[in-house]
Amino acid sequence: MNNDKIKDFYNDFVSYQTQSGVNERIYTLYKKMQSLGLNSDSNILELGCGIGVMTKLLTNSVKTGYIESVDLSDKSIELAKSKIHKQNVSFYTDDVVSYQPKKKKFDFITLFDVIEHIPLELHPDLFRNLSEIADDNTKILINIPNPDFIDFHMHDESAWLQIVDQPIPLHFVVANSESNGLQVSNFNTYSIWVENDYQFFVIQKKQPYKKVLLSEKRTIAKKISNRLKNIYIGLRYR
Secondary structure, three states: OOOOHHHHHHHHOOHHHHHHHHHHHHHHHHHHHHHOOOOOOOOOEOOOOOOOHHHHHHHHOOOOOOOEEEEOHHHHHHHHHHHOOOOOEEEEEOOOOOOOOOOOOOOOEEEOHHHHHHHHHHHHHHHHHHHOOOOOOOOEEEEEOOOOHHHHHHOEEEEOOOOOOOOOOHHHHHHHHHOOOOOEEEEEOOOOOOOEEEEEEEEEEEEOOOOOHHHOOOHOOOHHHHHHHHHHHHHOOE
């Protein structure tokens, strides 16, 4: 698929995104980022930012860090720039597959509902680039529709699909991650609008396993709480 055709589609898609605004999916992803450590000084590379709806949400949390947001659609970026005026937010029009960020250190790299719209033959290049950008502390966050959900739409409700919209099987993400020195550290299928309609990945640099005892990381209060829990379990199920 020609990049210009994809770009034209998403330029025309701007009006739909404007009407959609912050929906339950976007807010759910924002809350997931908070649970993963999003805070005031987080540095974020947002790949496939669209018109900046998620970007705007992120600015509620990120005050001293920075957000670098990228999209193929120049009209999307133009609108995002007109709506968000923050010194710590930068927008760029570029291809996320090969994008070279202006900043060098990121706590999060996000691709929210993006990779299913990138032709499969480009995924090895995408993951290679992600691996080069990420450091040992970077969390790469990917959200996609459940591949079975896309399969359903391809056969029964194809009008809902975008110009490039394909199922991304779990093994495909794992293989592209592992072949580029990355690993899936967390994965779950979850529901937003219909049962099991989305999947969420946390991907990080592959590192040697370290045995870290949880007891060594607990505060005194948590140690007491854990001890009481173990006493309860022992008494209740003895």
